Each structure stands twice: as C-alpha cells, then as structure tokens.
Amino acid sequence: MIGGRKALKVALVGNPNTGKSSLFNALTGLNQKVSNYPGITVEKKSGFSKLDQRSIAEMVDLPGTYSLHPSSIDEEVVLRTLTEPDNPDRPDAIVAVADATNLKRNLYLFTQVLDLGLPTILVLNMVDQVQRKGIEIDVEKLEEAFGVKVVLVNARRGEGINVLKQSILELSHELRAPVFDIRKDAPNYAESARKILNLNGDYAAWLIASQVSELSYLSASEKDQLEQLTLRSEVDTKKLHIRETIQRYKIVNDLLKEAVTVSPEKDRSWSGRLDRIITHKVYGVLILLGLLFLIFQAIFSWAELPMNLIDTVFNELSIWIKDTMEPGALRALIADGIIPGIAGVVIFLPQIFILFTFITLMEETGYMARVVFLMDKLMKRFGLSGKSVVPLISGTACAIPAIMATRNIESWKERLITIFVTPFTTCSARLPVYTVLIGLVIPSEKIMGINLQGIVLMFMYLLGFGTALGSAWLMSKMIPTRTASHFIVEMPAYRVPLYKNVLLTIWGKGKSFVTNAGKIIIAISIILWVMASNGPNEHFTEAERFVAAEVDTTQLTPEEFASVVDGYRLEHSYVGYLGQAIEPAIRPLGYDWKVGIALISSFAAREVFVGTMATIYNVGSEDEMTVMEQMAAEKNKETGKPFFTFPVGMSLLMFYAFAMQCVSTFAIVKKETNSWRWPIMQAVFMSGFAYVVSLITFQLLS
Amino acid sequence: MRFKSAADLRVGERGVIRELSLDELPVKLLEMGCLPGTELEVKHVAPFNGPIYFRMADYHLAIRRELARLILLEDSVEDVA
Numbered sequence: 049m050i051g052g053r054k055a056l057k058v059a060l061v062g063n064p065n066t067g068k069s070s071l072f073n074a075l076t077g078l079n080q081k082v083s084n085y086p087g088i089t090v091e092k093k094s095g096f097s098k099l100d101q102r103s104i105a106e107m108v109d110l111p112g113t114y115s116l117h118p119s120s121i122d123e124e125v126v127l128r129t130l131t132e133p134d135n136p137d138r139p140d141a142i143v144a145v146a147d148a149t150n151l152k153r154n155l156y157l158f159t160q161v162l163d164l165g166l167p168t169i170l171v172l173n174m175v176d177q178v179q180r181k182g183i184e185i186d187v188e189k190l191e192e193a194f195g196v197k198v199v200l201v202n203a204r205r206g207e208g209i210n211v212l213k214q215s216i217l218e219l220s221h222e223l224r225a226p227v228f229d230i231r232k233d234a235p236n237y238a239e240s241a242r243k244i245l246n247l248n249g250d251y252a253a254w255l256i257a258s259q260v261s262e263l264s265y266l267s268a269s270e271k272d273q274l275e276q277l278t279l280r281s282e283v284d285t286k287k288l289h290i291r292e293t294i295q296r297y298k299i300v301n302d303l304l305k306e307a308v309t310v311s312p313e314k315d316r317s318w319s320g321r322l323d324r325i326i327t328h329k330v331y332g333v334l335i336l337l338g339l340l341f342l343i344f345q346a347i348f349s350w351a352e353l354p355m356n357l358i359d360t361v362f363n364e365l366s367i368w369i370k371d372t373m374e375p376g377a378l379r380a381l382i383a384d385g386i387i388p389g390i391a392g393v394v395i396f397l398p399q400i401f402i403l404f405t406f407i408t409l410m411e412e413t414g415y416m417a418r419v420v421f422l423m424d425k426l427m428k429r430f431g432l433s434g435k436s437v438v439p440l441i442s443g444t445a446c447a448i449p450a451i452m453a454t455r456n457i458e459s460w461k462e463r464l465i466t467i468f469v470t471p472f473t474t475c476s477a478r479l480p481v482y483t484v485l486i487g488l489v490i491p492s493e494k495i496m497g498i499n500l501q502g503i504v505l506m507f508m509y510l511l512g513f514g515t516a517l518g519s520a521w522l523m524s525k526m527i528p529t530r531t532a533s534h535f536i537v538e539m540p541a542y543r544v545p546l547y548k549n550v551l552l553t554i555w556g557k558g559k560s561f562v563t564n565a566g567k568i569i570i571a572i573s574i575i576l577w578v579m580a581s582n583g584p585n586e587h588f589t590e591a592e593r594f595v596a597a598e599v600d601t602t603q604l605t606p607e608e609f610a611s612v613v614d615g616y617r618l619e620h621s622y623v624g625y626l627g628q629a630i631e632p633a634i635r636p637l638g639y640d641w642k643v644g645i646a647l648i649s650s651f652a653a654r655e656v657f658v659g660t661m662a663t664i665y666n667v668g669s670e671d672e673m674t675v676m677e678q679m680a681a682e683k684n685k686e687t688g689k690p691f692f693t694f695p696v697g698m699s700l701l702m703f704y705a706f707a708m709q710c711v712s713t714f715a716i717v718k719k720e721t722n723s724w725r726w727p728i729m730q731a732v733f734m735s736g737f738a739y740v741v742s743l744i745t746f747q748l749l750s
Numbered sequence: 751m752r753f754k755s756a757a758d759l760r761v762g763e764r765g766v767i768r769e770l771s772l773d774e775l776p777v778k779l780l781e782m783g784c785l786p787g788t789e790l791e792v793k794h795v796a797p798f799n800g801p802i803y804f805r806m807a808d809y810h811l812a813i814r815r816e817l818a819r820l821i822l823l824e825d826s827v828e829d830v831a
Contacts, residue, residue, distance in 0.1 A: 114778065117777070
C-alpha cells in the first residue's frame, strides 16, 4: 500500500521456457514468497516490485502454459486467476512474456490473453538470442497490430527491466476488437455461458465452456447447465476450439511475415550439437546413469563435513546450557528436548541443498526435458510416463514435492501410478536413517577404491527405484485404461544456469523443509522427550526404591546405580509402555520396544527415527555421544552382545525402505488424488510389504 | 493409399504437414503450432524406439510414435541427411 492506494496487481503470463521466472526474479528480487493456491497443490509465486520511488506493484508469476484452454491443474490456475471477477489474485494488468526467438507459438497465447480485455504489455524476452540468430523484429508493427506496448528485455542480464516498470506505470485500459471473436463463430453461445458462470467476458466464458469435462473446480450445477447449453446450441466444442486455433495462428503468421525477417537459418548450433551426444541412445543413457551416480555420491560424501559440524555445534550448545543453567525441568527441556530436536532438523539441510542444487541445475539447463525424452519408452513399459522420471528423481529428496511434480503428467492413469509408487524412492528423510544403520552394521572398508558403505547406500537407492518400478508395472496391469496418454514435451535450447535462479530455488526448498517438515520433527521430538521423562505410576517416580529392592546395590558404584535407575525409569515411562505394547508384533523382525518407539514416531516423519534414538538413549545419560555410538553401545539383554547386529540392521533398513511412514505423504496423496481411497491403499500396501520383507530378511540372516 | 506420416521420417529428414487426424490428435498439439503447412524435421529418436525429437518450425519438441503417426505429411520429402 502506497499513500493509501492499493498496490497494482500484475500477472506474468507466458509459455514454459520463456524465461518468465528469470523476469519475475529480476522484478522482485528477494521480495518474493512461494505458497500454494488454496485447496490445490499448485505452487504460487508472488512478490513485490518497486516500480519507481512512489509505486509498488504486486507481481504474480502464473504457471507456464501454451494455451488458456486448460489441460492441467496448473493451467486451470492461470484461467481462474485471469477470468474470475472475485478471484483474490485477479490482476489489474497482465505482462505477457514471449520468447523472442519463437514468436509464433508465443504470440498464439498472447492473442488469447489479449482477448480477455485486461490492460496488457507484451514483453519480448531473450533479445540477445534474437540478434545471434539473425532475426529482426519490427517492434512498432507489433505494437500497431495488437494495440499494446511492446518491451524488449533480457531478463537474465536485467536489461530492459526499468523500461518495463515504467510501461507498467503508464498502462491504461484500452478497448480493442477481439483477435478471435467467439460471437461470430457461435452466436449467443458464449453470452449464455457467461451468464451461467457469472463472468464479465465472452471469451473467458468460452475458454471454460470448451473444457467443461476437464475442469475440476466447476460446481455440478454449472457443469450440467453448460453441457445442456452446448447440446442445445449444437456447438461442437472441439471443432470450434480447432477453428479458433487455426484462425489465431493465421493472424499471427500473417503478421510475422511482415514484422519479422529471419536471415538464413543459423540453427542453435551448440545446443543442437550437444543434443547429438546427450540424447544419444548409448552415450545419453550413460551420461544420465553417471549423473545419477554422482548425485548419490555427492549426497553421501560432500554433505558429511557440514553435517558433522552441525552435529558438533549443537552438542556443544547442549553441554554449555547444562553447565550454565540451574538444574531443573526447564534446563532438561532445553538441553535434552529442544536443542536435539532442532539439531535433528538442521542436520538435513546440507543434503537437501546438494540434492536440490542438482535438480534445479537439471531443470535450469534444460537437461530435465532430455531425461524425460530418453526415459519415456522405458518408463512406459512400467505403466509410467517419461515425465514420471522427474517425480521419481525428485522423490529422492522428498515425496511431497515429488508427488506435486506429477501434476504435469496428462494421463490420469500414469499420474496416479506415479503418485502411488513415488514414496518407494529413497527420500532424504530416509537418508539419515540409512546413514546411521549402514554406519552401524556395514564396515567402513574400501573395495576397489569405493567405500563399501557407499555401495550399500547406492543399493538401497536402487532397491527403492526397483520397487517403485515393479509396483508401477503391477498397478498398470490392474487399473483399466481410461484415455490414451499423450506425451508432448518441449525440448528447450540448453542454457547456462543463472546462479540467482538456482540459489532462490534451493533457498525456497530449504525454507519450506524447515518450516513444514521441521515443525513436525521438532514437535515430535519434544513430545517424545516429555513422554520419556514422565511415567504413569510409582515405578517411574520412585524408580530408585524399586531398583534398590530388586538389585544387589552393594555391587554397584553410585554411577552404575544411577544408570540402572535411568534404564528402569525409561522402561516405565509413557514411551516405554507404548513401545512394550507393540513389541510382540515387531519381535519377529528383530526389534525391541525401543526400536518400536522409533517406528511409531517415524509415522510423523522418517527422520524422527534418529531423533527418537537420540532422545531415548540421551535420557539419563550425561555425556553427549553421537547417536551412532549410543546405538552401537546398546547391548542385547539376553546375550550381552551388541543389540544392533547385522540381521537387525538389515531388517530395519528393509522396513524403512518400504513402509509408508510419513503423515505428510499421506496428506499430499489425499490432496492430489482427491480421495481417501488411494492414500489408505498406499499405506496398507507399503507397510504390509515392509513388514513381510523385514520379517524374511531377519529370519534368513539370523 | 496411405500417406507418409511424421513417424515415417528418419533422423535428418524433413517434411511438411499436410493434414492431421483431428479425431484422435489432442488439440494441445495444434495449439503448440502443429498445423498444416508447418515444416518438421526429425532430430533424434529416443532409445528402444521411444519418442521422436522434432524441430517444428522455430522450436523443438518430442512426441511419442503413436502421436506422430497421426500427423500426415506432403508427398515430397527432401532428404537432407
């Protein structure tokens, strides 16, 4: 709000791969936030841009789309934002972003945007590429033909941004004739649709009426009325849609013949040459495999140093608090509950940053589209789409964004299967669990220069992928095919990634991890700590008396006695009773009640396993050993040998590889499939499978 | 007589779109500029006879073979390879 005036709302609209996000970053800088559109999982990017000394505009970066006729939830967001009169994000003005090297397809969308009747500016981005390719654009002719201001920018280098800001300030509402007049082709049809939908524009009404069966947000009565109207008016919506497309392209083509001259084709030479290797049947696949291997190794080895550092810092902090604060409940809560809880969140950031750097780089450079291209045939065999590769790879970070990334899979069946199997891929929350367990039961030896623990970790990742593919194949055989699946993927020219875009993305991912998953992890850690520090009866409150009665105390030093008391107390705390309650069910897998507690708490988030272990073994122990050392020191009560043996460790690894253990995943699947059926089936199937495999593993190995 | 389709082109070959099987073809492909008169060139083919990587007018896109079969080409096809 400036001087009591409401900030101007501006929406960025454009094709994918037009540098729209770079433009958004150039306009808003760090004044941006990423949230979700209410009720759906489409990412909403908005921010503020300072236009001049006195004016600020609120910018919304709408999802990239090739057309305003929506064919996915992302594209529905674009349509709704631009057409609904009462939409909270409805813009006062539109900045239409077009790739100047590919004007034809970009201007198709632009002519649709124009017909919505909002004040509009046309931005031609990537003007540097235009010169390099020998293209000349007559800007004045474009301005004249469309009756809009045309601004040339190079968003990556920030050129033309100030001119754009000035143009936004000077925007005025002008009435112009529609490029495509729906009233000519279907008299009264759009007008009636507009009344049903309570909209302002005829074209907006037609956009919705053309896709009635595809849209998810219309009410049953609206759908019904529109379908009746279409029948009554004898309008063939698909034919009309095609006619519109052809008319628009004809207008654009005719204009471009006059306004654009192209010198003899200078193909995007280095990009094309690069693709001869990168999309090659053999080299391309080898490069992809090599890259995936590099990512695994990077997560495992590069993250080690910062993770150890974080571990040390928080341990020192805990010790410092114990030394400085008065003993009591508050000191215990902070030093043993809160600080280890926060540490358990922060410790993942190095891995998350490394992984998302890779994923963002793959997307920024344009490589991700090649991955999809290379993998499509293979993935289709398992009932998936080439586009499923992106969710499956993203699933190695976290199933939540990965399942959200299935949105751009057009086929419902392929999308559903991808959602169902993605949680099998090894998410970063499993990584700390794997790290601790592998470190515990696999020796740190080198085989041919490669760390054995690294090999086992890679095996766990492959196991995750393998199970995902296997269950996908199974599902594709069971689910009937509804509609033919389409695969249409643009192959953008390779680009050198913009460090600013990469940094803003990984910063956003890290932030959302800390604020979303982090909250749950800290809360669960504290709840567990409280449950472990309190008990329901005198066995907990008067543990010393019971221990003294049961054990021959004369044989014990005071320290040993205290340790026995602590163990007794933990066994009779709330957490102890809960773990003991499920022990009979998990004993065949090789677990005791302490592991049982960790399994229960893992349903909030898998990584809580490590935090729970830390809390369980921390309670009553004054020295701050690392979790792994504490677990290694744990003895089997019956044999007196270490509890975490090879069979127990492997059985636990299998359980964590397969069980659906995370409430957030459950919630996101419910949201994305819009039913309880799929998440419940998924949880039952995955956890049942995990139980069986762990049972077999333990029984075979021991 | 059967017309040559975009799926029949080999790597390096070009063709001009003559007509489209509109009943089966998604309108989205038309909206992306796949219209009669547009020139196509096959750049790459994915492993195991996977999707075909085309240059379509000013940009590049990949579609599956089944979809490419619905794009019928003019008879004259110049071989640039």
